[in-house]
Amino acid sequence: MDANPVLAEAVRGNWVENRHRGAFAVIDADGRIIASAGDIERAIFPRSAIKSMQALAIFSEHADEKFHHSGEELALACASHHGEDEHVTGVSRFLERMGLGVDDLECGAHQPTNPAARKALRARGEQPSALHNNCSGKHSGMLSVALAMGVDPHGYVEREHPVQKRVRAAIETVIGEPLSEDRCGTDGCSIPTFAAPLRAFAYGFARMATGQRLEAEQATAARRLFDAATAHPHLVSGTGHPDETIMKAFKGRVMQKVGAEAVQCGAIRDKGWGYAIKCDDGNVTASQTMLAALLLQFADPDDEQRRMLEALKRQPIKNVRGLVVGEMRAAEPFHGL
Amino acid sequence: MDANPVLAEAVRGNWVENRHRGAFAVIDADGRIIASAGDIERAIFPRSAIKSMQALAIFSEHADEKFHHSGEELALACASHHGEDEHVTGVSRFLERMGLGVDDLECGAHQPTNPAARKALRARGEQPSALHNNCSGKHSGMLSVALAMGVDPHGYVEREHPVQKRVRAAIETVIGEPLSEDRCGTDGCSIPTFAAPLRAFAYGFARMATGQRLEAEQATAARRLFDAATAHPHLVSGTGHPDETIMKAFKGRVMQKVGAEAVQCGAIRDKGWGYAIKCDDGNVTASQTMLAALLLQFADPDDEQRRMLEALKRQPIKNVRGLVVGEMRAAEPFHGL
Secondary structure (H helix, E strand, O other): OOOOOEEEEEEEOOEEEEEEEEEEEEEEOOOOEEEEEOOOOOEEOOHHHHHHHHOHHHHHOOHHHHHOOOHHHHHHHOOOOOOOHHHHHHHHHHHHHOOOOHHHOOOOOOOOOOHHHHHHHHHOOOOOOHHHOOOHHHHHHHHHHHHHHOOOOOOOOOOOOHHHHHHHHHHHHHHOOOOOHHHEEEOOOOOEEEOEEHHHHHHHHHHHHHOOOOOHHHHHHHHHHHHHHHHOHHHHOOOOOHHHHHHHHOOOOEEEEEEOOOEEEEEEOOOOEEEEEEEOOOOHHHHHHHHHHHHHHHOOOOHHHHHHHHHHHEEEEEOOOOOEEEEEEEOHHHHOO | OOOOOEEEEEEEOOEEEEEEEEEEEEEEOOOOEEEEEOOOOOEEOOHHHHHHHHOHHHHHOOHHHHHOOOHHHHHHHOOOOOOOHHHHHHHHHHHHHOOOOHHHOOOOOOOOOOHHHHHHHHHOOOOOOHHHOOOHHHHHHHHHHHHHHOOOOOOOOOOOOHHHHHHHHHHHHHHOOOOOHHHEEEOOOOOEEEOEEHHHHHHHHHHHHHOOOOOHHHHHHHHHHHHHHHHOHHHHOOOOOHHHHHHHHHOOOEEEEEEOOOEEEEEEOOOOEEEEEEEOOOOHHHHHHHHHHHHHHHOOOOHHHHHHHHHHHEEEEEOOOOOEEEEEEEOHHHHOO
């Protein structure tokens, strides 16, 4: 297998300590490749980077007509949230409105991603619940699909449950590729995740951004989801996270979503371009520097956006005493584009 | 730059999610390469993997004659310990015996690596001190060098301090390569770290294991350090860590030490072979699976050692609910050796 190029590197002092290879693609809704590096046909697990694609099932099963999801709830359905008060309250109300509760969530519990939220929970002597799970909004959205379909929500995370079949179909439609049991795993939150070519995810985001080559209902659904996510970056992410920072800074122009193991997907909406990045080794910080380099190159940032992205593209590495001893930075291939 | 081979991979379900490239070398004390993969001439930062080489300065400056370091203290000088009671007490007594205290340590404070020790500290409402820093034993050893030299210990972490010059010279002697300011950074514990070819570190461990091509005093010093480390694996590492597990299981036959950013160095002592591994992207778990594969191949494990190494070579990946959803495992190149 050919090696993907080094797209980020960690420097200590004056010497490169670590190298991070990867692939990326920027693609329009006609499938035309605007730019790419590495093997974009290699199938990757998109993980949480495609929550907005998974949320399309809310519309395809007409759960939106039954529950009239708010913009905040749609944002949470697309979210890897950080378990902050606003997230937990939002998901809790979302479930309540459907006559459901935390016990209906099958994502499992983990500590809030946000350090202050973790600390506050601990100070109150409380254990985290499934509400704090970064995927609880997505799971609430999936529960709304189950209720709209009139099926038993129990086991909605299983690959053979009607909800996951509909979610899978929604993804297949938008990426234009069949998903296969031959390239399938279980995600952190227990739902199935299917691997598909990196290129296809970038293409799917371009189609969602433009509505091109989608049926009218799908195009509307995609626009509502991207509108909701970019209008509520904090709900999709958490305080200070790059997804929040980028979507805030670009004021609706950029849809951006991280996925576990260093996947980054999104769309430069006004250009109609989708993008996808996967760092081969799963290093999230490395993938953030690649993402910053990509947006610097292709998202036409203004001065303020550029400053934000430049800071994301070169992140300091500190030692135990807090001294800056190096940096993680996007590597050469991005410079040459 | 040519890509190193994939030496470990993370599989989710039935598909490879992440790939970890790297290089390794197994070398004898004549510099003969027993086995290798990847670019072993590329300079890597050895980080904490060569604490036993740094500790040679204790002997070259005759600090051992002044302080008569115990085996436990020598083990701590070679350690990345986990901040458990035995480590903290050991380092504290080591310092006290030299008329020094925690305030003389310049490594900085961090939470104990061991989760139970972290929890106990928190339950007592205490903040971690420099004693809990995994490098506090190494720093105590360096302080003994300063006192033996009769120089002011203050600033002993700085590159230009006499202690670091002696530490650097000790490493240069044993690896047979000059270290250079052109390939230098600051380590997590604030001392300098110099990059050198991967091959040279494996060679240095072979020389330390055999005493070959070393002066008699150096050979004795090296043997005392490896004897101390392998006799006290818990002091060098921490409860349940692979370094502890491996050295316990091999009962003195294998010296093994991890370094930050996925370096693994050691020696198969009875064979007179040194080894060094660096995972290009700094993933420690990946480097552990590479280490296990290497020892399975070259350390002639008995049945019990083999079972332990097989478990280290394929480590389960669990999701939020604790379900096993994949594994990190050593990859093909090791199989073909």
